[in-house]
Amino acid sequence: MSEKSPTKINIFDTTLRDGELTPEVTMNLQQKIEIAQLQEAIGVDIIEVGYPGAFPKDFDEVLALAKIIKNSTVCGLASSKSSEIERVAEAIKPANRGRIHLYSTVNLKDRSQTLKNHALNLIKNSITLARNYCDDVEWSAFDAARSDRGFLCKSVELAISSGATTVSIPDSFGSLTPEEFSELIATVVNQVPNIDRAILSVHCHNDRGFAVENSLAALPHGVRQIECSVNGLGARKGNADLSQIVIALSPSPDYFTDINPESCNNVSQLVTQITGIEPP
Ligand SMILES: CC(C)[C@@](O)(CC(=O)O)C(=O)O
Numbered sequence: 001m002s003e004k005s006p007t008k009i010n011i012f013d014t015t016l017r018d019g020e021l022t023p024e025v026t027m028n029l030q031q032k033i034e035i036a037q038l039q040e041a042i043g044v045d046i047i048e049v050g051y052p053g054a055f056p057k058d059f060d061e062v063l064a065l066a067k068i069i070k071n072s073t074v075c076g077l078a079s080s081k082s083s084e085i086e087r088v089a090e091a092i093k094p095a096n097r098g099r100i101h102l103y104s105t106v107n108l109k110d111r112s113q114t115l116k117n118h119a120l121n122l123i124k125n126s127i128t129l130a131r132n133y134c135d136d137v138e139w140s141a142f143d144a145a146r147s148d149r150g151f152l153c154k155s156v157e158l159a160i161s162s163g164a165t166t167v168s169i170p171d172s173f174g175s176l177t178p179e180e181f182s183e184l185i186a187t188v189v190n191q192v193p194n195i196d197r198a199i200l201s202v203h204c205h206n207d208r209g210f211a212v213e214n215s216l217a218a219l220p221h222g223v224r225q226i227e228c229s230v231n232g233l234g235a236r237k238g239n240a241d242l243s244q245i246v247i248a249l250s251p252s253p254d255y256f257t258d259i260n261p262e263s264c265n266n267v268s269q270l271v272t273q274i275t276g277i278e279p280p
Pocket residue numbers: 018077103140142143168170171172173203205235
């Protein structure tokens with residue numbers, strides 16, 4: 001009888017990007033360098049450093065870390081606007097491993113065909129442009145939790161056929177329970193015919209206190225990347241906490257990460273020192 005070997009779960013840490021949206025939190029370049037170097041040392045797979053299109057200081061931070069970090073992937077966020085994509089592409093150019101992370105909304109104001117076609121065109125064009133600059137492109141289905149499921153699945157299929165190598169399903173406003181989020185991920189996996197051609201990711205917010213539970217509940221459907229942050233930092237009530245995710249997956253018969261749970265403490269302490277925010 002052959003035993004199934006455990007699946008590696010990529011850890012995508014967004015402390016430096018979504019974490020900086022925590023009310024009253026800001027980090028300067030030196031602090032971001034310190035945090036990222038420690039994250040690299042403990043084995044974080046992808047470090048999301050900033051959103052250059054929204055915050056000019058983030059451009060310098062992504063660029064600086066692209067030069068310093070060698071083993072982790074350095075990632076910057078952009079909307080579907082060409083100018084934002086080009087800024088991220090420029091900032092990650094020196095990176096050993098770089099990623100462009102795109103997002104566009106799948107929760108449309110009305111269900112008219114014109115609006116749908118427009119949204120689908122943005123997905124296709126933005127991913128095609130990003131792929132001209134970088135082989136590693138992630139696309140996030142912003143506000144997937146409150147979207148029409150048929151349209152969400154169509155968008156994910158198009159994102160993958162347009163060249164997205166990772167596709168993320170966020171619960172952008174932390175509105176779902178673990179049961180509901182698990183069902184959402186199952187729908188995507190069952191209804192998107194090319195889903196196997198990309199790495200499926202989740203990004204959960206903690207508004208109702210379910211960010212960690214929701215992320216873990218999605219794993220049995222084939223999710224291979226979890227987006228999280230040190231001390232659960234992030235917009236409003238934050239994201240899934242890195243330490244809690246890593247602890248839950250080690251040991252686990254089905255999954256593993258490259259991070260040792262004890263080493264999370266060092267990063268957690270450093271982030272507390274810098275932000276004043278204690279671990280959850
Ligand atoms: C980029 C995306 C995953 C986002 O973080 C959106 C954002 O912060 O703008 C979300 O929670 O939906």
